[in-house]
Amino acid sequence: MDVHNVDLTISAVAEKQYPNTQFPEIAFVGRSNVGKSSLTNVLINRRGYARTSSQPGKTQTLNFYNIEDKLYFxxxxxxxxAKASKASRQKWGQMIETYLTKRQQLQGVIALIDGRHAPTDDDVSMHEWLKYYKIPTLTVATKMDKISRGKWNKQESLIKQSLSLDANEQLVLFSSLTKQGKNEVWQWIEGRM
Known part of the structure; x- marks a missing residue:
């Protein structure tokens, strides 16, 4: 999709604040500092539109980005x-679970993992959780420019094995620096609209 118009519609903490449209929604999930904002910025052809932060745990709301009046990221x-309080993590957890399991406009989830390392226990749990709820999911390995090209196949195998990805589950290797993987991610998104 060629993106010209993007608008951060709302930063929501409760269901009643979600946009009242029938636009399809694609959610981006992943560990703190995995590159959700960087991926979003590449997809919408903007620098720094979605806030990137060197401080993990900064995003504490569901941020709805209206893309071309056609869909929401x-x-x-x-x-x-770990540094967020247990009460905060519990509150976020409930907000996220409610959104992912009850939002009818949600058409899929892009699950980001750091491509430089093996998926964490949290990454594996999230993958299993999304699979359990039968939520269409695209796994994206970020920061691939930070490892040598010769190690990509090894990393890809490690990620697929760790997450037990089957033949129907797509893994995209992504770099916000080189834009590697951008087209594959957009193809997947457009397939959900």
Missing amino acids: VDVPGYGY
Whole structure:
């Protein structure tokens, strides 16, 4: 999709604040600092539109980005951030679970993992959880420009094995620096609209 118009419609903490449209929604989930904002910025052809932060755990709301009045990207708070209080993590967890399981406009989830490492226990749990709820999911390995091209196949195998991805589950290797993987991610998104 060629993106010209993007609008951060609302940063929501409760169901009653979600946009009241029938636009399809694609949610972005992943650990804190995995690159959700960077992926969003590449997809919408903007620099710094979705806020990137060096401080993990910064996003504490569901951020709804209206893309061309056709769909919403929904940036979900990162998981696995130890410094957030247990009460905060519990509150975010309930907000995220409610959104992912009850929102009828949700057409799929892009689950981001750091491509430089093996998926964490939290990544594996999230993958299993999304699979359990039968939510269409695209797994995207971020920060691929930070490892040498010769190690990509090894990393890809490690990620697929760790997450037990089957033949029907797509994994995209992504770099916000080189834009590697951008077209594959858009193809998947457009297939959900």
